[in-house]
Amino acid sequence: xxxxxxxxxxxxxxxxxxxxxxxxxxxxxxxxxxxxxxxxxxxxxxxxxxxxxxxxxxxxxxxxxxxxxxxxxxxxxxxxxxxxxxxxxxxxxxxxxxxxxxxxxxxx
Numbered sequence: 001x002x003x004x005x006x007x008x009x010x011x012x013x014x015x016x017x018x019x020x021x022x023x024x025x026x027x028x029x030x031x032x033x034x035x036x037x038x039x040x041x042x043x044x045x046x047x048x049x050x051x052x053x054x055x056x057x058x059x060x061x062x063x064x065x066x067x068x069x070x071x072x073x074x075x076x077x078x079x080x081x082x083x084x085x086x087x088x089x090x091x092x093x094x095x096x097x098x099x100x101x102x103x104x105x106x107x108x
């Protein structure tokens with residue numbers, strides 16, 4: 001699927017290390033910047049995101065998740081077709097800055 005104006009959607013994975021940090025990031029992305037929506041499925045034209053270890057891969061035990069490379073803080077995002085790359089990047093950056101301001105991770 002492709003949007004003539006914006007191009008192809010894509011999947012972005014980000015390891016936030018813990019489920020708490022993953023959920024905080026997704027909360028900021030959804031409610032503070034309107035980047036996307038938290039969901040259990042990633043199939044939609046809008047940007048969707050989930051913490052894989054506690055959602056789509058929750059049927060796997062901790063050892064199976066580790067072997068598959070799924071950390072407790074793995075966030076998967078299906079980037080939707082609305083908005084420009086610049087808009088999405090600015091929204092994402094605002095959420096990361098907010099997390100840093102809240103002391104959830106250090107800027108590197």
